[in-house]
Amino acid sequence: MTDIHLTLFCVVDGETPSNAFSVETESNKTIGDLKKLIKTEMSPRFDDVAPNELTLWRVSLVGSKKGSAITIKTLDDKTELDDPRALLSEWFLESPDRNTYIIVQRPPPVLKRGREYELEDPQKLPRTSDWVKYGAKDGPVELPPVLVSMLNSGDLTPAPRNEFKQQLDNMQVGQQITLPSIGQRPKHFGEGYQKMSFFITEQMVEMWSLLSSNSDRPIRRVLSGPMGVGKSYLALFLAAKAYSEGWLLLYVSDANELAKETSGDIANEICKRFLALNKDMLTVADFEKMTYWHPTDPQDVFDCASNSILHDLLQQLETKTLLVIDEHGALFEQDTPVPKKHVILNPLMQLAAWRETSRGARVVLTGTAHAKFERQYIKSDMWHWREYVTPMSDTVFDKLLHMDAILSRAVIKDQVKEITNRVPRELVNMAEYSQ
Template structure:
């Protein structure tokens, strides 16, 4: 195994700097290991830069830290201990201190489907308490099962990662576990947003960890606990909080006879930059590798559990409620229900109209109501699982009553009706290939539409999160130019011939021009957000030239789906948009509408 001192000697840091680093590492095997891990897989230039930053965090040379400025602190068990003044100030501060544990006691007895109005917990996940649920934290079987796993007897630490697409409830799940651990009196470190740890220096990052750890635990910390916290502080040349954080991770959260919990939400932000934050700040190396948390320790629990099935399980529960409601409807009520669902999903013509579900449906809790900027009442699905359940109901509806079989067969639909029926049938055919032509009717590459989920963009949101790169994306009302997007396929939908549709705000050329006050155009903004990297999208000589980090993006498509009969004959426009794919009505009808035509 490579020796950290050999690495330091191999670099041209100079004798003074080399000796300063070595002196700082002597007899501190834990720090040696952290520094060795931080330098792994770096080239010499990167190692030099890292060690220069490491040197800045080393205080001036002293053989032993002065303790004259330490203070006496009264601990929870009425004993006194001498602590560094900085730690005493943190312990006496009211910042980040949650409400008393007794206020959290009801959470310990909640069953599946029950909820708890969360008291002040000092930290909260992003957007918590902003929506329909307010401060109510609903408990699910998954939460209870995970808690039972964590709290049960175990001969080793339990490491879990909550993963899954945005919106499935990972942060609420983690918040429940942290609040439950707090109520049960566990030693706890809960970080609601890991971004607060991404500080300019290791000292400032360590300050944040210490503040939150002490605020959550100061009412249960004993003299023995605080002695663990400040172990080696007088011997180490590190700043006080840097040594304390090392002790928090290695001693206090890894105990054999005591239950402890570490929860770090939004953990991914530490790795979204180059270099990753733990590579720049060695105090955060324990958040980089699960192997840091030794298996023999019983006390520590680091959250690591996949939520792939969570959304499906919740959808099944919501689906039962939705089906029970639909079974009570007569034909007229079912038509109204379908129309309201269409408006909620598509938002194509409802910017100035209310969505008016009846109170019986609202009582199911599948949607919540709000007023838009025009003071009209709108509705949104309660959560992604509720959206999935409503889509499952929606896709089974028969042809709308205001759409005749003849108009469907002959391609004589209104724009809204075509978009509604098209959307419904895409939900039933989530992996489908359409034959396509160019704008002059000549065959071109087939169009493959494949997606797993459906999402709706919020007002002024140009792109969803990267987790949705396999979703069918619907823009907000008046979303510029495109009606749906799947992956890198941008889709326009209209009953008009292309030359009549491609005007004003729907002109495809404008998608390649800088968007509003942005330097990038609409397509570049979307692709950067969804797929990372730096995209360029240009319309040159009639071709769509789209690149990521300079490399061509071969699966980029712009597709026009026409909802009326007619073969494209646009000899002039095909020169302007040589790569545009046109799907005619006959192809759409034959691939998607057959069930309606046979009924």
């Protein structure tokens, strides 16, 4: 039999066919070879998975199914490619048609914790009889009680979106605003004489214009600059603006909250912040992704949900989403960086882990100095992702300076600018010293 060149279109279980990726191979290769090719194609996202842990299914998708997320458990017409020694020619006598896809299942997160449920068999899924109903944005959905408890807890709950829109719609450079609570507060926020207010800078407007624009790939930025220059205010502004616009958002005001000893504690922190910010936006389909493996143990629930948050819900093809991690450098202070010890945080270390097809994804990381992270994990072809946060312009700094009656006196105003180099924290420190 003549070998046939095959172009196979693959979709990760739980994603839409519009996220499909292609694999080029030959019909004389085996199913085991195909798994290796898929793992390579999906690097670094699949770096934590061995090829033999992947489960492959041949399916036919027609009509409306092509426009929605595909989960293998909901498909009737499916065939598992379960023999790693079988040649592809046994399954594909010719190059497959446009309706044929390979569905790729990752191993469930619980496998990493020794909970070896045989989840590929629907009959062996853990029982979910104790799950309770929760009102998603578009209807009721059954969820694990521990997840519903977190949703209803009120921890880190932000003010309503419309309060943010009132402040941020039609914003202008130099405008002074006082944001409602977003549920978290950056370090040093509100400590200066300006209290809880801050001024819109040119860089805030420029960065939001970039993030809100359409792109053919994810937009990733690492905010770099000296201490006190305003990186945290810029990060907070971007998170608040995304929240006001109804984007799915994960904002962590201090990455030290993710520097935990166990992956379970990290997963809990991710879920707590994501659910607080997005519970009014999450649909039935979103919750089904977060609980796809039907976890029952409380920690398995958070492991499964956090994995979905970072790899699916924040990495969408068209819908814009935003991840903001402030004080990001805290994850790299130890000899072994936290993301190296806990694979769940891989997307915060390997920026290439954000799929190039996820055109809606936006990522902003910020911290002090960033030297270690930039030196080891920002490659030469990624330097354009670094955004240097500059001191305030004269126009905006004058407005901040004017709030202090002593330092804004005309006789010393220019000297204050020279000493502080228009760095906000330096001005705040000087104001405290002058009292």
